[in-house]
Amino acid sequence: xxxxxxxxxxxxxxxxxxxxxxxxxxxxxxxxxxxxxxxxxxxxxxxxxxxxxxxxxxxxxxxxxxxxxxxxxxxxxxxxxxxxxxxxxxxxxxxxxxxxxxxxxxxxxx
Amino acid sequence: xxxxxxxxxxxxxxxxxxxxxxxxxxxxxxxxxxxxxxxxxxxxxxxxxxxxxxxxxxxxxxxxxxxxxxxxxxxxxxxxxxxxxxxxxxxxxxxxxxxxxxxxxxxxxxxxxxxx
Numbered sequence: 171x172x173x174x175x176x177x178x179x180x181x182x183x184x185x186x187x188x189x190x191x192x193x194x195x196x197x198x199x200x201x202x203x204x205x206x207x208x209x210x211x212x213x214x215x216x217x218x219x220x221x222x223x224x225x226x227x228x229x230x231x232x233x234x235x236x237x238x239x240x241x242x243x244x245x246x247x248x249x250x251x252x253x254x255x256x257x258x259x260x261x262x263x264x265x266x267x268x269x270x271x272x273x274x275x276x277x278x279x280x
Numbered sequence: 281x282x283x284x285x286x287x288x289x290x291x292x293x294x295x296x297x298x299x300x301x302x303x304x305x306x307x308x309x310x311x312x313x314x315x316x317x318x319x320x321x322x323x324x325x326x327x328x329x330x331x332x333x334x335x336x337x338x339x340x341x342x343x344x345x346x347x348x349x350x351x352x353x354x355x356x357x358x359x360x361x362x363x364x365x366x367x368x369x370x371x372x373x374x375x376x377x378x379x380x381x382x383x384x385x386x387x388x389x390x391x392x393x394x395x396x
Contacts, residue, residue: 178320203384212284212371212387213323257322266311266377267336268385270322 174271176258181277182248190243190256190274198263204232204243205257207273213257216243245276253278282306284388286372292394293362300358301391305374312355313385314347315371316340323371329355330377359393367395 173195182188194202201220205213217225219234219241231244243256255275259268285304293299305312310331315323326345328336331352341347344362349355359366369392373385 174322212389215384215386218384259322266330266375267313267325267328269325270315272320273322 174258174260174269176256176271176274178272179275179277181279184248184250184278184280186248187244187246188248188276190245190258190276192241192243192258192271194239194241194258194260194271196239196260196262196269199236200261200263200265201268202232202234202241203259203261203268204230204241205259205270207255207257209254216256248278250278250280252276284372284374284386286370286388286391288391289389290392290394292396294396295362295364297362298358298360299362299393300356301370301372301393303355303357303372303374303388305354305372306376306386307353309374309376309386310352311375311377312349313373313375314355314357315373317369317371317390318367326357326370362393362395364395367393369393 176192204216207213217232224233229246234241255273257273258271261268287302312329314326317323325338327347329349344360347357369390371390373387375383375385
């Protein structure tokens with residue numbers, strides 16, 4: 171099975187940078203996703219990593235180290251609208267089904 | 281916008297009743313997933329279809345739960361003899377099978393089920 175761990179809650183200031191970590195233990199590895207979910211809304215896709223390194227997409231970047239079972243999502247120039255839950259999801263080898271972590275609730279304050 | 285749509289958005293019912301939810305995926309997507317999400321948790325996988333074939337079911341899916349995707353388009357999830365513990369948000373997602381497991385899932389807004 172998969173074991174995915176991410177912090178429950180983080181707070182940050184508008185305009186700052188925040189890093190949300192995700193560690194995982196899985197039987198084989200096929201890829202790691204990050205999703206954003208605002209309260210009462212659907213999760214929306216942010217990024218996908220399958221190889222080690224950094225994937226940058228605008229204000230958001232995601233990093234993966236497969237040997238360490240570790241990923242992080244980096245959010246720059248934080249805006250109030252970035253207040254949301256950030257879900258880390260891992261797809262094990264041979265599967266099309268990602269397993270989601272509990273999510274990290276990010277609160278951005280002025 | 282032709283995203284994933286789910287109906288109804290909210291369902292309140294008494295314990296012991298049967299409920300059915302519907303999901304219409306993005307039209308060209310051949311993979312469809314059902315998840316359950318409770319407050320403070322990530323989505324938990326329930327079941328998955330590729331076209332009309334149900335290929336995988338979670339251990340969470342008891343025999344009171346059944347899902348169908350008869351023509352490989354929309355899907356229904358039925359819960360029989362509902363229990364208090366079934367109260368949750370039921371999310372549907374779809375994806376297009378092109379390069380394997382790398383395609384992202386597109387989620388609907390969910391059906392929130394409340395059992396009285």
